Amino acid sequence: PLVTSKELFKQAYEKGYAIGAFNVNNMEIIQGIVSAAKEEKSPLILQVSAGARKYANPIYLKKLVESAVEDTDLPIVLHLDHGEDFEICKQCIDDGFTSVMIDASHLPFEENIALTKKVVDYAHPRGVVVEAELGKLAGIEDNISVDAKDATYTNPEEAREFVEKTGVDSLAIAIGTSHGAYKFKGKPELDFERLKKISKLLPGFPLVLHGASTVLSEYVEACNKFGGDIPGAQGVPEEMIKEAAKHGVCKVNIDTDLRLAMTSAIRKHLHDNPSNFDPRKYLGEGRKAVENMVKHKIGNVLGSSDQI
Ligand SMILES: O=C(COP(=O)(O)O)N(O)CCCOP(=O)(O)O
Numbered sequence: 001p002l003v004t005s006k007e008l009f010k011q012a013y014e015k016g017y018a019i020g021a022f023n024v025n026n027m028e029i030i031q032g033i034v035s036a037a038k039e040e041k042s043p044l045i046l047q048v049s050a051g052a053r054k055y056a057n058p059i060y061l062k063k064l065v066e067s068a069v070e071d072t073d074l075p076i077v078l079h080l081d082h083g084e085d086f087e088i089c090k091q092c093i094d095d096g097f098t099s100v101m102i103d104a105s106h107l108p109f110e111e112n113i114a115l116t117k118k119v120v121d122y123a124h125p126r127g128v129v130v131e132a133e134l135g136k137l138a139g140i141e142d143n144i145s146v147d148a149k150d151a152t153y154t155n156p157e158e159a160r161e162f163v164e165k166t167g168v169d170s171l172a173i174a175i176g177t178s179h180g181a182y183k184f185k186g187k188p189e190l191d192f193e194r195l196k197k198i199s200k201l202l203p204g205f206p207l208v209l210h211g212a213s214t215v216l217s218e219y220v221e222a223c224n225k226f227g228g229d230i231p232g233a234q235g236v237p238e239e240m241i242k243e244a245a246k247h248g249v250c251k252v253n254i255d256t257d258l259r260l261a262m263t264s265a266i267r268k269h270l271h272d273n274p275s276n277f278d279p280r281k282y283l284g285e286g287r288k289a290v291e292n293m294v295k296h297k298i299g300n301v302l303g304s305s306d307q308i
């Protein structure tokens with residue numbers, strides 16, 4: 001069924017695992033993710049960004065997710081990723097999403113609170129949960145200085161005040177991750193001291209990690225071997241994701257690893273089969289690669305297998 005993440009996060013928090021939140025943009029990506037979750041008997045968050053709504057048309061995405069629920073009967077959360085204003089959150093809530101993110105992290109603290117509370121006050125009476133963000137995902141400057149970290153990473157005391165004043169159900173925090181394939185110039189590093197402080201001040205409260213792709217080297221190498229050009233790509237080591245799940249992180253956002261898995265498979269297929277021009281062949285290979293990557297994440301990193 002379509003579910004909210006409330007109960008899923010509660011169990012994940014208690015058992016120390018995290019739930020993958022995978023971005024969806026087309027049928028094959030959804031099918032790959034969902035078959036992996038089905039096989040791993042794992043709860044699942046399918047998330048739709050504004051970019052995905054523009055690319056695929058919201059109606060198609062909603063119907064594809066409904067098909068996944070009908071086909072597998074998995075507990076699936078349909079989540080709006082990075083909602084940029086009240087309007088889009090309202091639209092998705094009215095459209096049957098079970099969870100929305102209002103990303104007001106670029107606003108001053110008080111304005112972030114006000115806008116987040118406005119979304120919470122609309123969502124909760126309709127049985128929908130809300131994710132907000134406090135702090136700014138790292139840029140890709142080299143290991144940034146301590147005071148720069150304090151200026152951009154999530155402040156633990158502010159996090160507690162934010163949650164109390166907004167009633168939000170989960171909080172995306174900034175501890176050194178960033179979106180995309182180029183997360184670290186030097187050695188990958190997350191601010192675990194900060195994470196521990198935040199989770200200590202917010203016991204039992206679900207935290208969210210954005211920019212949590214590993215940028216798996218096997219896919220980067222395959223992309224580059226078959227015509228791609230993705231130099232120096234680096235992500236979050238899987239050990240760090242496991243560690244974060246032990247300190248209150250219940251939702252782990254993964255999009256770049258999906259893209260790399262799909263792209264590497266398609267590049268390889270097109271390279272190895274120059275005479276083929278049937279999209280079902282290379283899109284099918286892409287789907288299979290997505291399925292295998294998500295199975296790996298669920299089974300070996302997130303720990304959410306056999307939880308349904
Ligand atoms: O946290 C992440 C993904 O992190 P990742 O890049 O490490 O996978 N996300 O919220 C995904 C953001 C995708 O937005 P868009 O569709 O506009 O490109």
Ligand SMILES: [Zn+2]
Nearest residue numbers: 179210211253
């Ligand atoms: Zn994000």
